[in-house]
Amino acid sequence: MDVRGRLFIAGEWTAAADGAEFTTLDPATGSVIGTCAEATEADVDAAVGAARQALADPAWARLPAAERAKLLWRVAELIDRDATLLAELETRDQGQPLGVARTVSVAGAAEHFRYYAGWVTKIEGAVSPVSFPDTTHFTRREPVGVCALITPWNFPLMIAAWKLAPALACGNTVILKPAEQTPLTSLHLARLCDEAGFPPGVVNVLTGGPATGRALVEHPRVDKVSFTGSTEVGQGIVRASANDLKRVTLELGGKAPSIIARDADIDAAVRGNVQGALLNSGQVCAAYARFYVDRRRVEEFTEKLAAAVAALRLGPGMAPETELGPLVSDEHLRRVDAMVKEGVAEGAELVTGGARADGDLESGHFYRPTVFAGVRDEMTVARQEVFGPVLPVLSYEDEDELAARANDTRYGLAAAIWSRDLSTAHRLAADIRAGAVFVNMPPVPDPAAPWGGFGASGWGREMGAQALDVFTETKGVWMHHG
Known part of the structure; x- marks a missing residue:
């Protein structure tokens, strides 16, 4: 099935609610190489609803950590299987030399899924020596919730992987929104997640422009936004997230x-x-x-x-x-x-x-x-x-x-x-x-190494063990047994 022109919501490929579409171009020639669905606010609402429902579904919420790890590892295997196709898609859509697409973008995407598959069974809490008598205190690392993952056009596949893999490793559900200039490998990545066996609604993909991204950031049932892109857009995300105090991770510009x-x-x-x-x-x-x-x-x-x-x-x-x-x-x-x-x-x-x-x-x-x-x-x-x-x-x-x-x-x-x-x-x-x-x-x-910046280069860290911190909340549990 050719998924171009479709959104991936609740495990189904569907056209935009109003049928709107946009084209993506080959930067080497300026020619059209694909037509994609332009997600509307209704589509955003549907994707968030699907992610919210999947978050509470025992098929995902109660899935043993070892089984969740197998799903991530399977995605890495499928990326390796489709490496040639993914590299060609990335090159035609983004423009990077095919060798870079193969050795950096595709290989890096697979490696991120393998790395975080290894972390799934090691997301641990701790026991704290509190001063209250006959009381045990321990912490749990729990998913943040529904995560909007908004990626840029420079390394669309690899940056999608370095957000998607830790978010899923920690048990979150996600809506991935790739840059409108380079949506093709993200759509294929959704196919691979579906093939790997993630329950419907755990991974959703919306294609579209800035309006789609804004609707995701402003949606009251999105718990976290992870964004890579310009500092100016990142500042706008911070302002938009203030109403409901969403968790925000930003990897922004540099010099x-x-x-x-x-x-x-x-x-x-x-x-x-x-x-x-x-x-x-x-x-x-x-x-x-x-x-x-x-x-x-x-x-x-x-x-x-x-x-x-x-x-x-x-x-x-x-x-x-x-x-x-x-x-x-x-x-x-x-x-x-x-x-x-x-x-x-x-x-x-x-x-x-x-x-x-x-x-x-x-x-x-x-x-x-x-x-x-x-x-x-x-x-x-x-x-x-x-x-x-x-x-x-x-x-x-x-x-x-x-x-x-x-x-x-x-x-x-x-x-x-x-x-x-x-x-x-x-x-x-x-x-x-x-x-x-x-x-x-x-x-x-x-x-394995944390990635992120100081100052206007962003908030938080991606990759390494630090990515687990930004995709989990810490809950303290007090057990009195006197």
Whole structure:
């Protein structure tokens, strides 16, 4: 069954209540690749009702932990089985190179389900030594309830998995709302959850635009919202959730600094920063987005960085030789280009790139990787999140100034340090305010490690054991036995 044009509610595939639909496009060509249902408020209400009913259904609420673990493990097996199909769907819908879709998106999604399958039987309470005589106090970890999981367009499958897997591991029921630009792999993931044997209503998927997301956030019977996306939308979710004090987890924007120390291996730093800045064409919240280079090494670093990015092969994600795919939409490409033009107007030196790709790539949303030199801290390209293939290089004189400059931002998601000196790496890692600091490596998350940011980069942590905290409530039970 082709599920495009359908919503998944209460274990059934159905059209939107009013029959509305929208199209999703291939960013490499601009052509239509699918038609999806546009969920209405009535559909949101139906999905929330189904999730609320499933939450109390003994088929889910009383399912032994070991059986719940088997369901999650089965989803991982099904993702592996359909890996080729899922990778191609992700590439055609999002634009990322097929190799990235296979090794990062699909493999990462399966690994998240396996990791949290292992946690299901280990979600434990504790006994507290209270002072009341003849009284035992213990805690229970219980599901938060109905969870709205709202995902972005940059890594739609993997980010859906890193929300869905811990939410289900903790016994919640969910409504997954993928970004309207990239809904296809989330729909297939719903098929796999159904095939794995989750009871009807435990997993629901609604496709649609911002109005669908707002209806979910504002729904009085949704207990929790987990959102990944822009800081501005995250702020709106916080305001909307205030009426009924929903639990909220937010993974938002970033402007990750990458510090290249005087003693760094420049060739290794260039390779690592190209990977860290240009994975998925720079459409990564943790992408390395401002480069602080020792003044005595900045010219060498900039020249080698510019040469490396200029040599990358742009092309459709399905082409095996492609190293850098398109941006997700023409709207986003125009935004990136406007920020590049602003960088030039503010006096940054354009070393390479700075324009939309032409020729055979003109019909797609391709932007040439761009390196700026001579960037100052106050420039727009050094302060605002570009979310594209734009690499601004700044210089520094003294390592003592680095932490203050790196921390002079509203964001705090990730940071990088390139140094062969252990004391330098430890000192800077301690001083930089970011949720994750990577030393001599690209910013690659892992299911076992907590992920999230400081400041405007969000609230709470995903992945690792910390994800269990945000998808459970702690209940204290007092037993008097005198």
